[in-house]
Amino acid sequence: MKQSGCAAACTLALALCACHGAGPLPSGATLGGFADTEQPESYTGATLYTYMDGGADFYINQGFSVLYVRRYGRGNERFIVELFEMKDALAASRVYQNSRRPNEEKELASGCVASVTPAEIQAAKGRYYFVGRNEDPLASRSDALIELSRSVLNRLSGPCALPAKK
Numbered sequence: 210m211k212q213s214g215c216a217a218a219c220t221l222a223l224a225l226c227a228c229h230g231a232g233p234l235p236s237g238a239t240l241g242g243f244a245d246t247e248q249p250e251s252y253t254g255a256t257l258y259t260y261m262d263g264g265a266d267f268y269i270n271q272g273f274s275v276l277y278v279r280r281y282g283r284g285n286e287r288f289i290v291e292l293f294e295m296k297d298a299l300a301a302s303r304v305y306q307n308s309r310r311p312n313e314e315k316e317l318a319s320g321c322v323a324s325v326t327p328a329e330i331q332a333a334k335g336r337y338y339f340v341g342r343n344e345d346p347l348a349s350r351s352d353a354l355i356e357l358s359r360s361v362l363n364r365l366s367g368p369c370a371l372p373a374k375k
């Protein structure tokens with residue numbers, strides 16, 4: 210009886226830490242040539258601290274609602290996409306403005322400007338703050354990461370935090 214109670218408690222604890230749910234993040238198969246490498250996860254304000262070691266307070270104070278995390282692969286490259294759903298577009302824009310790398314910005318998707326470095330892409334669109342990252346922090350610029358990020362961003366609704374200049 211003790212073992213089944215312990216197992217139930219462990220299951221409940223794990224369920225509270227991360228829920229399986231992709232939210233608006235599409236499966237790799239729908240993105241053309243990408244594969245899902247793990248189950249998607251989602252985190253709320255109470256569980257965000259289990260995903261991030263530090264930094265959760267910043268997102269919560271900016272109006273955080275839910276974080277969706279999905280891992281994709283193509284060939285030998287592995288990517289993590291984090292999609293922070295904020296209370297509104299202004300909150301997502303504030304997070305992007307605080308996190309972006311201004312000298313690394315370029316138009317990436319549907320007239321949206323994104324911060325693009327070899328290992329990470331950041332953008333805000335609608336109420337979402339997007340981070341696409343190569344799991345190898347020493348990776349060189351990856352066309353696959355750019356393609357993945359562009360595909361996900363084009364599927365999100367709402368205005369871009371920084372629209373491309375016309």
